[in-house]
Amino acid sequence: xxxxxxxxxxxxxxxxxxxxxxxxxxxxxxxxxxxxxxxxxxxxxxxxxxxxxxxxxxxxxxxxxxxxxxxxxxxxxxxxxxxxxxxxxxxxxxx
Amino acid sequence: xxxxxxxxxxxxxxxxxxxxxxxxxxxxxxxxxxxxxxxxxxxxxxxxxxxxxxxxxxxxxxxxxxxxxxxxxxxxxxxxxxxxxxxxxxxxxxxxxxxxxxxxxxxxxxxxxxxxxxxxxxxxxxxxxxxxxxxxxxxxxxxxxxxxxxxxxxxxxxxxxxxxxxxxxxxxxxxxxxxxxxxxxxxxxxxxxxxxxxxxxxxxxxxxxxxxxxxxxxxxxxxxxxxxxxxxxxxxxxxxxxxxxxxxxxxxxxxxxxxxxxxxxxxxxxxxxxxxxxxxxxxxxxxxxxxxxxxxxxxxxxxxxxxxxxxxxxxxxxxxxxxxxxxxxx
Numbered sequence: 001x002x003x004x005x006x007x008x009x010x011x012x013x014x015x016x017x018x019x020x021x022x023x024x025x026x027x028x029x030x031x032x033x034x035x036x037x038x039x040x041x042x043x044x045x046x047x048x049x050x051x052x053x054x055x056x057x058x059x060x061x062x063x064x065x066x067x068x069x070x071x072x073x074x075x076x077x078x079x080x081x082x083x084x085x086x087x088x089x090x091x092x093x094x095x
Numbered sequence: 096x097x098x099x100x101x102x103x104x105x106x107x108x109x110x111x112x113x114x115x116x117x118x119x120x121x122x123x124x125x126x127x128x129x130x131x132x133x134x135x136x137x138x139x140x141x142x143x144x145x146x147x148x149x150x151x152x153x154x155x156x157x158x159x160x161x162x163x164x165x166x167x168x169x170x171x172x173x174x175x176x177x178x179x180x181x182x183x184x185x186x187x188x189x190x191x192x193x194x195x196x197x198x199x200x201x202x203x204x205x206x207x208x209x210x211x212x213x214x215x216x217x218x219x220x221x222x223x224x225x226x227x228x229x230x231x232x233x234x235x236x237x238x239x240x241x242x243x244x245x246x247x248x249x250x251x252x253x254x255x256x257x258x259x260x261x262x263x264x265x266x267x268x269x270x271x272x273x274x275x276x277x278x279x280x281x282x283x284x285x286x287x288x289x290x291x292x293x294x295x296x297x298x299x300x301x302x303x304x305x306x307x308x309x310x311x312x313x314x315x316x317x318x319x320x321x322x323x324x325x326x327x328x329x330x331x332x333x334x335x336x337x338x339x340x341x342x343x344x345x346x347x348x349x350x351x352x353x354x355x356x357x358x359x360x361x362x363x364x365x366x367x368x369x370x371x372x373x374x375x376x377x378x379x380x381x382x383x384x385x386x387x388x389x390x391x392x393x394x395x396x397x398x399x400x401x402x403x404x405x406x407x408x409x410x411x412x413x414x415x416x417x418x419x420x421x422x423x424x425x
Contacts, residue, residue: 003203006405007412008197025260026194028203030408031415042187045180065133089306 008057010037010043013049021053029054103196124325129255132198140324141199144254146215147326148196153210153217155189157390161225162234170228177274178231184271188264195256211395219376220307222384229282229289229296235275237297237304237342243268245308248328257326276345283349290350297346298354305368306376308335339366 006028012021024043029035035054044052063071079085088095116135123130130136159182166182169175178346193203207213220238225231246268247258249261282293321327341364346353357369378384 005202006409011328025191025263026197027190029414030405034408041183041188045183045187065131066135 004031009039009054010057010060011035011039012053012055013039013043013050015049016049021051024048026057027054100184101409105299109347111343117369119231121323124323124362127325128253129258130253131255137260139320143321143324144257144326145196147321147363148192148199148211148257148260149201149206150216150218152189152206154190154221155185155192157217157221157258157394158187158389159185160393161221161223161386162231165226165228165231168228169231174278181235181271181274184267189268191263192257195260197256198256207398211391211398213382213391214379217390218307219384220303221390222379222386223300223303224386226299227292229292230300232278232293233296233300233350235271235273236279236345237275237300238307239271239275240270240371241304241307241338243272244334244341248334249326251325251328253333255323279349279351283351293349294351297351301354301380302371302375305335305339306328306373306379308332309336310373310376312370323372339368340364 007030008026008028009032010026011024013024014021027038027042029038032054036052039052039054043049064093075081117137119179120130120140134363162178162185164180166175166178196206197203197231206215210217224364225234237406243265246261250258250265252258252261266422279293282289312330322330343353343358355369359367362366379387382388
């Protein structure tokens with residue numbers, strides 16, 4: 001007998017105060033409360049975090065990998081956005 | 096990101112695989128790029144990985160059974176707490192792996208149902224029984240030791256989600272091996288009976304553990320393409336030899352004898368083991384090991400007895416969602 005599917009959630013954990021939440025993986029749970037508890041058990045068995053976010057996977061909109069060239073081109077062609085583009089004489093020192 | 100929703104059939108069922116895409120794919124693999132779930136990949140790559148990762152996940156879950164057998168009978172509270180934590184870890188590892196397998200487009204329910212139906216395999220090692228407490232030590236030391244040997248190269252596997260899951264698993268696995276070795280050390284420093292128990296466990300587990308690395312090179316049916324796709328970085332025999340070389344000195348330290356009278360050390364320092372009984376391996380894989388039926392029966396029982404929990408959770412979530420919609424409409 002096939003088992004009915006349980007919704008998928010993405011799990012984000014903030015490791016220490018001051019650092020952003022980071023995606024650590026996913027899990028299945030029927031609601032948000034159970035997803036939080038499961039995330040605690042699956043992803044923080046060794047003090048990995050101080051805060052957990054769970055997000056329904058269906059709520060995430062992702063960029064299309066097939067279009068990544070077009071998507072990220074504007075950043076790649078603008079080397080003048082990087083500090084090393086500009087010349088500062090050595091005598092001036094660290095800047 | 097692990098959204099299965101994006102892996103829909105439209106990308107999958109194109110039938111004819113574009114040769115140019117396949118070449119490009121192989122070039123990415125050769126350049127050590129990671130393949131992510133929504134990238135184009137050959138259907139055979141997807142199939143191979145789905146099979147391998149889900150088998151790996153099933154192995155973690157079924158692997159809880161031989162050890163769970165000893166939780167209530169652990170010799171001290173310290174050992175009990177450690178074993179409980181280890182078995183919890185195995186469950187966690189199974190779940191990371193199911194999540195990684197799902198990114199390839201199969202649902203966890205499908206994967207689990209295939210295992211329960213006996214259609215999917217899991218590691219042959221878990222079809223052996225745990226007769227004494229020394230078996231728990233031996234499993235941690237050797238079974239987890241062999242698993243680590245296998246899993247470390249998988250941290251660099253070409254498929255991103257699998258490699259990432261393996262990094263987590265390997266970090267946690269180290270505790271498993273050390274707690275197993277500590278159990279063995281305690282037994283070996285104990286009474287004559289305890290040491291004999293440790294030796295007996297080693298005698299029974301040694302050969303099945305060597306079989307964990309899979310058939311010898313040249314016979315293994317999946318090796319060539321897996322190597323080309325950088326799913327596999329070392330051959331079965333290479334990993335097996337590495338494991339034996341690492342393990343022999345550990346056994347010597349314990350004062351235990353590897354149950355292989357024909358074993359010799361060659362000029363380069365490698366420990367050469369005797370011929371492995373591959374008929375036993377095939378028999379266990381074919382379902383005729385000492386515990387195959389028990390393991391599947393135990394998984395089915397757990398699954399069936401948990402069905403009311405899944406149903407209740409789903410009903411509760413549906414009721415809450417319904418109430419929220421109703422409130423929003425007011």
